[in-house]
Amino acid sequence: MESSVAQVKVNFTTTHEDLQLPETKRQLLVPADIKRYGLSRILNSESMLNTASPIPLDFLVNGTFLRTTLEEYLKTEGLSSETTITLQYVRSLLPPTYETSF
Amino acid sequence: ETHLADDQGGSPLRDFSEAMQLWSDFQNKTHPLSLSLTSQLRLILTPSQSTKLSGSFRTGKRLNIKKIIPYIASSYKRDKIWMRRAVPTKRSYQILLCVDDSRSMGETASGTLALESLVMVSRALAMLEVGQVGVLGFGADVFTAHHLADPFAAHDAGARVLQRFRFDQDRTDVALLLRRTIDAFRDARARNPAASAASAAGVDLWQLALVLSDGLTPSSAHDAIRRLLREAMEERIMVVFIVMDDSQHRKGDSVLDLKEARFVKDAEGNSQVVIERYLDTFPFQYYLIVHNLEDLPNALAGLLRTWFAEVNS
């Protein structure tokens, strides 16, 4: 069969009262090769948090900051793209850096 | 020969006595639903009366208007001007129940719901005795859990099917499932003893695939799936997708609400975030979403009724 770009189902959570998503928006399919920056862009988009100005976000997965693609994370953990990943988003404390695409 | 992997290798099987117990538990639980589905499907799958009037006869139910002028022109000699209710052709079915064996099914209650549905539907079909019933499992690969040619009524047949499902496949390749389903039906049509004598005996062979899955398959495969569904339709194979959506226990986690995010380049070449409803690109024309097992008999019967009405119109 032709190759297909993998998708991963994520479940967004946060402890920031002002950055809560409605229940129906917490589950989302995202490209498996996505990293922190792409996820931050998605959450800042109109359909999600719809922030007035972008809020850089970091993502915690199982208590550690996501530094790789979701695909790489799953691979190191011995998981498959069938697994729903719970991502806790927090305001980024790092100074913004220039990144290309995601 | 069959193209389907039929090895008992790969994943170890579930314990047989455990599978027997599971089958009888599901059978007891779903028995009234199986009966309800059987009685509804009997009306849909085995019509006892044809609704169409056709043919040219000397006597009949209704005049065929197109025959009147030739009738007069022939000085009333060409008098086969009546139509009759045609005797319905006997139908024979080959039905494949395709169960999603991928890990996503095991992570939620969708897997259990799919197995309960499998037991309920397969027993209803066995009671109907309308033809052959087979079971496929799919995920990263496709396997045969029960051959179309083997009888399903045997007491342990169901348990042997349940033994094969472990919900531990690492991908959900629905395109591959459709490829193998079309191949299996092509093969089964050629092998079906009824099919060779079918036209002579007035038996009509129908092929139907029911897919039981949580519906999650990569969106990038949706176009390939659409092409395969067209191919299936050309071969007169009907494919019904039954989405197992056990969302009652998990708030906000229904496939109905599920969205997907993509990055799309705009006219200036900048990447933009696009968020769409997952089901908006879902390629199956005939699909149902089942939240509770109790919904399935009516929903499935309703969908098949609609489909037969479309085919017969």
Ligand SMILES: [Mg+2]
């Ligand atoms: Mg899956």
